[in-house]
Amino acid sequence: MTWDEFRNDWYPEHVACFTGIPAWMAKLEKASDGPATRDVMKRWYGVLRDVELDDAKRASHRMHAGEFDEPKGFDRHPAAIRKACGVSRRNAEANKPRYDADGNRTYACLLCLDDGLVRCWHPATVADAAKTGSVPFPAYSCVLRCTCNAGDQQPQIGQSPRFDSKQALPFSGCVSDRKEQQRLLDWIANREPIRPENFEPDFESQTMAF
Numbered sequence: 001m002t003w004d005e006f007r008n009d010w011y012p013e014h015v016a017c018f019t020g021i022p023a024w025m026a027k028l029e030k031a032s033d034g035p036a037t038r039d040v041m042k043r044w045y046g047v048l049r050d051v052e053l054d055d056a057k058r059a060s061h062r063m064h065a066g067e068f069d070e071p072k073g074f075d076r077h078p079a080a081i082r083k084a085c086g087v088s089r090r091n092a093e094a095n096k097p098r099y100d101a102d103g104n105r106t107y108a109c110l111l112c113l114d115d116g117l118v119r120c121w122h123p124a125t126v127a128d129a130a131k132t133g134s135v136p137f138p139a140y141s142c143v144l145r146c147t148c149n150a151g152d153q154q155p156q157i158g159q160s161p162r163f164d165s166k167q168a169l170p171f172s173g174c175v176s177d178r179k180e181q182q183r184l185l186d187w188i189a190n191r192e193p194i195r196p197e198n199f200e201p202d203f204e205s206q207t208m209a210f
């Protein structure tokens with residue numbers, strides 16, 4: 001969950017279940033060398049940031065309902081919630097969103113942003129553009145499996161092609177975007193020639209046109 005989700009959504013929900021928490025936080029802050037509430041909240045968030053918002057809220061309700069033991073001391077609540085969520089989410093470990101300490105979304109793979117798929121120019125469009133020197137109309141894109149862990153977890157249909165930076169050019173936006181088209185033409189002009197033994201005959205048939 002993001003910091004905003006933690007602060008504005010999960011925390012109020014959790015406090016509605018365990019109503020003594022705000023007074024406990026306030027008491028800590030009032031003590032001469034006690035931690036500020038915001039610092040405590042940041043620590044709590046550090047424990048919970050890898051947990052999905054809905055899972056965390058559900059865990060709070062389950063803890064409140066006595067489905068698992070409330071730990072002694074409020075400062076152990078985040079770990080108990082995380083543990084309650086971890087058990088049910090262990091299988092999704094590799095796919096779950098990551099956040100840094102300030103609650104900004106981060107990615108393990110900047111190529112696919114952790115969804116395992118890389119959108120590229122379609123090989124047929126690349127071949128046309130290479131032949132004629134301009135991007136054909138209509139132009140097509142395709143989706144290739146990324147080379148990262150998330151790509152490994154994408155379902156394999158036949159020999160789903162893997163992204164290879166020598167053979168495919170990722171792009172964002174729209175196939176009719178002039179800047180993207182120019183990037184494609186530049187890439188074609190600068191790429192190394194593809195040797196026939198590297199060419200995969202299944203490549204085109206396995207891709208999806210948009």
Ligand SMILES: [Zn+2]
Pocket residue numbers: 109110111112113114115116117146147148149150151
């Ligand atoms: Zn990736």
